[in-house]
Amino acid sequence: xxxxxxxxxIVNVAGNPNTxxxxxxxxxxxxxxxxxxxxGVTVERIEGxxxxxxxxxIVCDVPGTYSLSARTSEEAVAxxxxxxxxxxxxxxxxxxxxxxxxxxxxxxxxxQTLETGVPMVVALSMADMAARRQMRVDxxxxxxxxxxxxxxxxxxxxxxxxxxxxxxVTVLENPQRGRGRWxxxxxxxxLKADIEAVAAAIPAAWTHGEPQRREALARWALLSAAGSExxxxxxxxxxxxxxxxxxxxxxxxxxxxxxxxxTRYRWIDDHIPHVLELAAPKKRRTEKLDAIMLHPVGGFALxxxxxxxxxxxxxxxxxxxxxxxxHGMAWLAxxxxxxxxxxxxxxxxxxxIVAGVGSVLVFLPQILLLFFFIGLMEDSGYMARVAFxxxxxxxxMGLHGRAFxxxxxxxxxxxxxxxxxxxxxxxxxxxxxxxxxxxxxxSARLPVYTLIIAALFPPTRLWGVAPVQxxxxxxxxxxxxxxxxxxxxxxxxxxxxxxxxPLILExxxxxxxxxxxxxxxxxxxxxxxxxxxxxxxxxxxxxxxGLLSFPRNPSLETDYDALxxxxxxxxxxxxxxxxxxxxxxxxxxxxxxxSYGARMGMAIEPILAPLGFxxxxxxxxxxxxxxxxxxxxxLGVVYGVGSEVDESSATLRQKIQRETRADGSPLxxxxxxxxxxxxxxxxxxxxxTLAAVYRETQTWRWPVFLMVYMTVLxxxxxxxxxxxxxxxxFA
Amino acid sequence: xxxxxxxxxxxxxxxxxxRLGQIQGNAALRRRLLELGLLPxxxxxxxxxxxxxxxxxxxxxxCFVSLRRAEARNVFLSPDETP
Numbered sequence: 001x002x003x004x005x006x007x008x009x010i011v012n013v014a015g016n017p018n019t020x021x022x023x024x025x026x027x028x029x030x031x032x033x034x035x036x037x038x039x040g041v042t043v044e045r046i047e048g049x050x051x052x053x054x055x056x057x058i059v060c061d062v063p064g065t066y067s068l069s070a071r072t073s074e075e076a077v078a079x080x081x082x083x084x085x086x087x088x089x090x091x092x093x094x095x096x097x098x099x100x101x102x103x104x105x106x107x108x109x110x111x112q113t114l115e116t117g118v119p120m121v122v123a124l125s126m127a128d129m130a131a132r133r134q135m136r137v138d139x140x141x142x143x144x145x146x147x148x149x150x151x152x153x154x155x156x157x158x159x160x161x162x163x164x165x166x167x168x169v170t171v172l173e174n175p176q177r178g179r180g181r182w183x184x185x186x187x188x189x190x191l192k193a194d195i196e197a198v199a200a201a202i203p204a205a206w207t208h209g210e211p212q213r214r215e216a217l218a219r220w221a222l223l224s225a226a227g228s229e230x231x232x233x234x235x236x237x238x239x240x241x242x243x244x245x246x247x248x249x250x251x252x253x254x255x256x257x258x259x260x261x262x263t264r265y266r267w268i269d270d271h272i273p274h275v276l277e278l279a280a281p282k283k284r285r286t287e288k289l290d291a292i293m294l295h296p297v298g299g300f301a302l303x304x305x306x307x308x309x310x311x312x313x314x315x316x317x318x319x320x321x322x323x324x325x326x327h328g329m330a331w332l333a334x335x336x337x338x339x340x341x342x343x344x345x346x347x348x349x350x351x352x353i354v355a356g357v358g359s360v361l362v363f364l365p366q367i368l369l370l371f372f373f374i375g376l377m378e379d380s381g382y383m384a385r386v387a388f389x390x391x392x393x394x395x396x397m398g399l400h401g402r403a404f405x406x407x408x409x410x411x412x413x414x415x416x417x418x419x420x421x422x423x424x425x426x427x428x429x430x431x432x433x434x435x436x437x438x439x440x441x442x443s444a445r446l447p448v449y450t451l452i453i454a455a456l457f458p459p460t461r462l463w464g465v466a467p468v469q470x471x472x473x474x475x476x477x478x479x480x481x482x483x484x485x486x487x488x489x490x491x492x493x494x495x496x497x498x499x500x501x502p503l504i505l506e507x508x509x510x511x512x513x514x515x516x517x518x519x520x521x522x523x524x525x526x527x528x529x530x531x532x533x534x535x536x537x538x539x540x541x542x543x544x545x546g547l548l549s550f551p552r553n554p555s556l557e558t559d560y561d562a563l564x565x566x567x568x569x570x571x572x573x574x575x576x577x578x579x580x581x582x583x584x585x586x587x588x589x590x591x592x593x594x595s596y597g598a599r600m601g602m603a604i605e606p607i608l609a610p611l612g613f614x615x616x617x618x619x620x621x622x623x624x625x626x627x628x629x630x631x632x633x634x635l636g637v638v639y640g641v642g643s644e645v646d647e648s649s650a651t652l653r654q655k656i657q658r659e660t661r662a663d664g665s666p667l668x669x670x671x672x673x674x675x676x677x678x679x680x681x682x683x684x685x686x687x688x689t690l691a692a693v694y695r696e697t698q699t700w701r702w703p704v705f706l707m708v709y710m711t712v713l714x715x716x717x718x719x720x721x722x723x724x725x726x727x728x729x730f731a
Numbered sequence: 732x733x734x735x736x737x738x739x740x741x742x743x744x745x746x747x748x749x750r751l752g753q754i755q756g757n758a759a760l761r762r763r764l765l766e767l768g769l770l771p772x773x774x775x776x777x778x779x780x781x782x783x784x785x786x787x788x789x790x791x792x793x794c795f796v797s798l799r800r801a802e803a804r805n806v807f808l809s810p811d812e813t814p
Contacts (some may be wrong), residue, residue, distance in 0.1 A: 067766040071759055104792050105768050223762060257758070261765045286795070287778065294781055294788075388797055392785040502760035502802050504767070507788060507795035 009057040009172050010089055011050075013123075014082055014113060015097030016106050017064035018381070018508035020125040023155030023517050024097055025061045028164065035528060037698070039087040043077045044422075046524075052165040055172055057092070063425075066105065066506075068112045069223040074427055076231050079220055083116040083213070085233065086205050090118070093171050093178060095164070097123045097153075100130035100137045101509070103276055104268045110146070111182050111264045115216035119171045119178025122150040123164055129509070133284065136277040145271045147181030156514055184219065184263060190252070191259050194245040198222055201241035219260055222246070286381075286509040293385055303389050306382070307408055310373045314366050314412030315443060321365035329358035347549060348542075356541030359627060360534040363415045363688065364526055370409050370416040371525045374423060375518030377405070381508040383423065388505060397485045398492020399436075400429040401503075407433065407484070410440030411477075415533075418692040419525055432488060432496045434696060435706055438689045439484040441477050441681065444628040447647040448680050449476055451632055455653040456673035472677075480681050487713075495705075529695065536691035544626050544687075547597035554594035560587045589640030597622050598638075611679060611718040612672040614661070624685045631680070671730050675722035682714035741787060741803040743777040749808045751775050751791075756805030760798075764806065768792045772809065 013028065015021035029048025038045045046061040062081045063074075070076035084090030096113050098106040114120050122142070130137060143150040149167040153160035171178035186192060199218035207213045225234045225242040249256045293299050333350045340346040377383040387401030394401045402424055409417035417437045421430045453469045461467050560583055567579040592598055601619030608618050616638045623634030632652070636645035639655040659667040684690065690703040697703075743749055751773045754761045769775070769791055778788040778795060788797045798806075 066763075069762060069766060102792070102794050105794055108766065108768065223766075226758065257762050257765055258770070261762075262770055265768055265770055290779070290788075290795075294779060296781065299781075384797075388781060388786055388788075391799070502757055502763060503786075503797075503799050504760070504763050505786070505797040507797055509795075 007089075008049075009055070009092040011057050011059045011093045011095060011168055011172075012062050012081055012091045013059060013095045013097065014062040014078060014109065015064060015123075015125075016066055016099060016102070016109060018506065019064070019097045019099040019102075019106065020155040021064055021097040022061065023514065024123055024125060024153050024161070024164075025059065026517060026520060027153075027155055027158045027161045029059050033524070035524065038077045038081065043074050045081075050165065053169045055169050057168070057172065060091075065109065067109055067223075068116075068220055070231060071224070072426065073231050073233065074425070076224070076233050079224075080233060082113055082118065083206075083217065083220075084118065084208070085217075090208055092119070092175075093168055094118050094120045095123050095168065096120060097125050100124050100127045101133060101135065103137065104265070104272055107268050107272075108264055111184075111267070112220075114146070114148070114180045114182050115184055115212075115219070117179075117210050117213045117216065119175040120148045120180060121164070121167045121171055121178060122146060122148060123153045123160075124150055125153055125155060127152050128154065134278070138275050138277065141275045145181065145274060148178050182267065184216070186259075186263050188259060190249070190254065191256070194222065194249065194256060195219055197245055198238070198241045201235075201238040203235055203238070222256060223260055284509065286507075289510050290385075290507070293382075294388065299385075300389065303386070306377075307404075310370070310405070311408055311411060313369050313373065314409055314416070318365040318369055318412070322362055325358065325361045325364070329354055329361070344552060348545070351549065352542040352545040353538075355545065356538040359541055359688065360530065360537045363413065363529065366413050367416040367419060367526050367529055368522050370412075370420055371522045372518060374405065374420060375521045376513045378423065379511065379513035379518060381510045384505055384507050387503075388507065391503060395503075397488040398496070399433060399488050400424055400426070403429060403433040406437055407440060410437040410442060410484075413442050413444070414438040414440070414686065414689045415529075415692045418689065418696055419529060421696065422525075428496050431697065431702060432492055434693055434702065435491055435495075435709075436484045436488045438684055438686065438706065438710065439480055439487060439682065441480040442628070442686075444686070445476075445680055447629040447632050448624075449473060449677055451635075451647040451652070451656075452673045452677055454648070455656045456668055456670050476677060476681060479678075483682065483713075487709075529692070533688070533691040533695040536694060537688050540687040540691070541626060544597070544623070547600070548592065548595045548623065550596055551594070554591060556587070556590050556594070558586070558590060560590075586640040588643075589637055592637050593619070607715075610723065611715065612669070612675045612722040613679075614667060616659075617676065621679075621683075621685065624680075625687055627688065628680060628685050631685075671722055671725040674725070675718040678721050679714045679718040682710055682717055684710035738807060739804050740775070740777070740789065740798075740806040740808065741800045743775070743789075743808065745777045745779050748774055748776040752807040752809040754806050756802065760802055760805065764798075767794070767796060769796075769806070775808075 013021060013025045025046075029050060033046055033048045036045045036047070037043065043063060047058050050057055050059050060081065062078050065075070065078040068079040068082060070079060079085065080088045082091065082094050094113050094116075096110045098110055110120070110122060124137060124139060124142070127137060139150050139152055149170065151160055151164045151167050153164050195215055195218045198221055199214045202214050202217045202221070206217055221234065221238055221242050222245065225231065225239045226246045246256055293302060333354045336349050336354065337346060340349060374383075377386065383402065383405075386404055389401070390404040391401035394403055399407075403421070405423065406417045406420040409420055414437050417440070418434050421433045421437070424430045424433060449472075453472050457469055457472060459467070459469055462471065563583055564580065567576060567583065571579055598619045601622050602615040604618050605613075605615040608614070608621075613621075616635070619638050620631045620634045624631035632647050633643045633645060635656070636649070636652055637643045639652065639659075641649070641651045641655055645652045656668050657666070661667050684707045690707060693703045693706055694700060751769055752771055754764055754769065773791060776790045778790055780787045780800070785800055786797045787800055787803050788795055790796075
């Protein structure tokens with residue numbers, strides 16, 4: 001009889017990457033999931049509640065890993081969860097997913113897991129795949145040698161899931177059934193001495209009073225804590241003990257790592273012949289496919305094609321869905337305007353709440369699409385090939401090969417691209433990518449560029465062939481890529497200078513992606529974005545609205561009422577209506593210019609003047625914080641031509657062309673245009689980007705860093721362009 | 732010289748096999764590779780080299796693993812007969 005449990009049992013699901021672990025976890029838990037973080041690190045912790053045979057337990061998804069050894073805090077998550085190192089709670093059962101096609105490497109993790117003393121169950125996956133390759137795993141024999149329950153499970157069709165639940169419950173009821181036969185033993189006396197010495201430094205809280213655990217954790221520490229400064233969970237005393245034993249071993253010409261690892265593999269190599277029937281393996285489908293997919297020419301062309309499709313989908317296929325969101329919001333706003341009388345409250349509802357909700361929802365189509373493609377690429381095994389193909393180029397900038405997908409997505413929108421950095425395993429790689437993705441020319445910059453280029457640059461052709469306007473647009477794209485890569489190169493050598501991790505990529509076999517898990521990922525990512533970044537974006541929208549619409553009834557210089565009466569007296573018909581509309585927009589413009597936001601624009605004019613900008617552009621820049629394209633409509637309001645203008649509006653274009661400085665010279669010269677475009681290319685004029693970075697890093701430190709470095713960069717670059725251009729005599 | 736078996740993994744011609752010897756260099760790399768089962772004596776087959784990625788792909792214990800060519804030069808091969 002076990003003591004009555006007061007807490008719900010905890011079951012971890014661990015395993016190598018690409019073993020079908022996630023689909024087994026999904027099958028096991030069903031729909032009700034909770035996403036949180038592992039204590040102390042920004043590694044996602046997904047858990048679900050399972051009821052089976054009168055038992056209820058929490059199933060936890062442990063990040064995929066080849067071994068429990070760790071170099072960084074994030075890698076230590078697996079061991080901390082599986083071994084129940086505080087502040088993690090002690091698990092009741094560890095389920096280790098073992099890939100039948102890669103038995104020896106997967107058993108290595110299983111042995112390490114078993115050593116922690118936590119009862120274990122093995123879920124054997126990919127048995128069908130093994131059969132196709134003429135391999136057969138004898139489940140009874142595997143169960144016999146390991147001494148723990150082994151269940152064949154197919155995460156795709158759910159076969160074996162019920163048996164797995166039964167096995168878990170069996171071990172929950174009788175933990176002895178999951179203790180296993182494997183014990184780490186060695187007749188290597190010096191190695192045993194090393195382990196004992198390190199075991200003495202293992203914190204008492206880690207062992208839960210079991211001496212066997214103390215030694216297991218000592219072996220883990222010997223393989224993990226040596227020389228590593230990035231793991232906070234390792235106490236100084238333990239690190240010192242580990243370093244000392246490594247130094248001693250080195251002095252004696254011993255290889256501690258090899259001695260420790262070899263013991264497990266020797267056992268595996270001795271036992272595998274009893275479990276695995278292996279006919280002559282035929283050349284695999286994956287190898288044949290890779291001959292094409294990784295072909296120096298064909299593979300690269302295919303890669304460009306696939307990336308082209310991803311990019312195109314974000315850039316234009318998402319448009320109809322975005323239009324639906326925008327129309328829906330406009331319709332909602334109209335509905336509110338019809339029901340709620342015109343008032344501050346109505347303004348708040350329409351321009352604060354509805355606009356805020358709209359600016360959150362508008363990201364959904366692109367997020368869903370991007371994660372659809374990422375899901376397909378990860379599930380099919382193509383993502384590893386992306387890293388493989390892009391490693392040289394990306395590494396020269398200090399980026400991981402996989403960072404290519406988020407960087408490319410950045411051309412559409414930084415927000416989904418920042419969420420996509422989740423495909424990178426290492427924190428350093430993720431954060432570095434997040435810090436440079438917002439430099440890519442996102443689609444919200446296009447309206448700004450279009451307006452400026454159309455208004456200020458002639459539609460002529462350079463040397464009779466190259467259209468100046470088109471060249472400028474292409475130039476802005478190139479500029480953004482070059483800057484992003486240069487910044488990555490600098491940041492990776494300064495702010496993100498960490499331990500250099502060797503690249504070891506597993507090339508998983510190609511598999512047919514499963515819609516089930518792809519859709520699940522799309523759902524999880526977007527709901528998380530709505531929950532965590534959505535609130536920040538909504539609040540920012542409301543604050544911006546407040547800044548730009550208060551004070552409510554400022555005293556105005558012009559007496560519009562008098563002008564209105566004059567118009568009514570002297571004009572008739574169409575001329576009268578036009579005049580009244582004009583006056584209305586001018587009044588709105590003046591009211592707007594007196595708002596707190598506009599005053600901020602005026603206040604920052606001295607800072608912007610060296611870039612060639614006046615306070616009206618300053619207001620536009622502040623307004624653009626909601627989203628860059630808002631710059632266009634903000635200018636529309638400032639210039640009194642209404643907020644309904646877009647980048648192709650001829651009226652707004654004319655206004656810009658006619659705008660003059662105090663001395664009568666035109667304000668918007670091509671140099672100012674260039675300076676303004678460079679400013680928009682580099683400045684972090686986007687609260688949603690900052691909200692997304694906050695959501696991913698769980699701290700304000702990185703959004704602030706992003707905002708500051710981009711703004712400084714933008715100011716310096718615009719200054720250099722404008723002042724440099726003037727010094728060279730350009731207008 | 733060409734009759735000698737190649738000394739390290741990067742020099743192993745795609746399609747040919749050998750047995751692994753010692754792994755040197757970066758401790759993290761060594762530990763990783765050892766834990767993936769790249770132990771002295773383990774048979775290894777070179778699968779391909781990719782110019783764009785500057786990587787090589789090898790097959791060990793039924794898994795396909797890629798590593799950078801510079802790092803592969805630290806993975807030595809056993810002078811024994813190829814398996």
